[in-house]
Amino acid sequence: MKEPFAPKSAACLLLAMAISLSPALAHSAQPDQTTQAVVVPSKEEVLQLARRSGEAQVAQLQADEAAGRRGTGPDWVSAVFFTGAMKLATATDVPKVLDYSLKAARRFSYAHQGDGAPVHLINADDQAIGDLYQSAFFQTGAPGTLMPLKQRLDYTLPYLSLAPEPKRLVWWWCDALFMAPPVLARMSAITGDRRYLDAMDAQYWRVYDHLYDKDEHLFARDARFVTRRSPNGRKIFWGRGEGWVIGGLARVLEVMPADYPSRPRYVALFRESAKRIISLQHEDGLWGTNLLEPDLIPGPETSGSALFTYALAFGINHGLLDRQTYLSPVLRAWAGLGRHLLPSGILGQVQTTGDQPVPTRPETTGLYASGAFLIAGVEVSRLSDAQTPLPVPLPAIPKLQYRAASWSGAPLPPDATPEQVRERARVIAERQAVVDQAFDPMVDDPHYTAPIPLAAWGTR
Known part of the structure; x- marks a missing residue:
């Protein structure tokens, strides 16, 4: 296959790649390493890569849809891409990516997948698309973008904190910690309703108690992997699974109030996880699918590596992680990801959807990996900016x-017939009749309030 894409003008990025290959930094990063001689690529160079990747992914999706193949849906695979796409749209001008994302949200009717069974209504994977709808709200100001999500979350809340604690978890797999907690935390910030955060908090630490290995400082993917062992008798920790956890932690901390009672626990877990993650980084700057035994499945895996890159860069940018310790691992990781961009600009070397370590292939892509690459790029682009405190203020x-x-x-064609002209005039008149005669709550109700409470409404 062709060489991965790398822009010739990205001098600083290439310097960062050189650093990642230098003998002095070729071993796993350790907490006492310094960042002397580390060159941070410029904001524009990083965003150039991210824009090209996001636009390439959208172009591929549009081509698939035009050919009758499946594009995107309100599933977790698409949701992770849209999380990255909408985050990118806040950092740089990507009209094609933004337009595609907003049209997708409308095409989904701001709704969720599933056949309506209660077990599906509370499924974290099916709630991950809520991030797109929340972002659409901040792009449009339309409260209807949030109403189906609010209904779904409101149904879920009692089960997240059910007492006495049931034997089985709502979020029984570690991937869930990326899918639902950030959506709940952001809904709490949007509405000012702490119930979303409190329910999230209750379930989060139940998951921690069941799946977190306090010796390895890593999460088992689910209960099966608490006792399962590799052929060598070692515990199995899945690369992308850990990426979901620390990436989700970053997204929760982005909006969690500074005075939330259990916030110090999240910060401590984030730091503990970050320290462990950089100790497992490979010589090429990336991570594999099996974190403890990389020789069992050699080679890098980019979706988990992109999530690690995002979370570590986020930690630096917001003062959660020591810059001197973590900057070099982040730049090595970003350079490593750049080497696996395909000629199209889409990230390759992606593990397919799954639940455990398996081999990867250079040509394999995934929407979730593209989304992870975009959020990583946004955070890496900010490494030269001043640190910003948490939580990050919501957009106006x-x-x-x-x-x-x-x-x-x-619209009328250029060679419209008289009949088409008459029909067009009729449509215009009917539209005006709606304007003239339809009761509009925002116009005609003197006591109008938004259909859902909005703490951020005062920023209009």
Whole structure:
């Protein structure tokens, strides 16, 4: 296959790659290493890679959809891509990526997948798409983008903190800690309703008690892997699974109030996890699918590595992690990811969907890996900025722009017939009738309030 994409102009990025290959930094990062002579790539160089990757992924999705193949849906695979896409749209101008994402949210009717069974209603994977709907709200100001999500989360809340604690977990697999907790934490920040955060907190530490290995400082993927051992008799810790955990931690801490009672536990876990993660970094700057026994499945895996890169860079940027200790591992990781961008700009060497370590292939891609690469790129692009305290303030809510009639009809062709002209005039008149006659709560109700409580509404 062709060589992975790397822009010729990205001089600083190439310097970072050189650092990652130098003998002095070729071993796993240790907490006492310094960052002398480490060159941070410029914001624009990093965002150039991220923009190209995001736009390439959208172009591929559009080509698939035009050919009748499946593009995106309200599933976790798509949700992780949209998390990265919308995060990228806050950092740089990517109109094609933003437009595709917002149109997808509308195409999904801001809803969730599943056949309606209660076990699906509380499924974290099916709630991950809520991040896209929350981001759509901050792009449009339309409260309807949040209503199906709020209904789904409200149904879930009692089960997350059910007492006495049931034998089985709602979030029984570690991937769930990336999918649902950030959505709940962000909903709490948006609405000012602490119930979302409290329920999240209760379930989070139940998962910790069941799956966290206090000797290895890593999470088992699920209960099966607490006792399962490799052919060599060692515990099995899945690379992407740990990426889901620390990436989800970063996203929760992004919006968690500074005075939330258990926040110090999240910060301590984040730091403990980060320290362990850099001790397992490979010579190429990346991580494999089997964290403790990389020789069993040689080679890197990029989706988990991108999640690690994101979380570590986030920790530096927000003062959670020591810059001198963690900057070099982050730059080595970012350079390593760059070497696995395919000629299209899409990230390769991705493990397919699964639940445990398996081999990867250079040409394999995944929407979730593309999303992880985008959030990693956004954070790496900020490494030269001043540290910003947590939580990160929510964006201002834009003034809602809407039409009373949400449909417009087909435009007239250049060679329109008289009949088509008459039909177009009829459609315009009907649309105006909606404007003139339809009761509009935002206009006609003197006591109008938003359909869901919004703590951020005062920022309009």
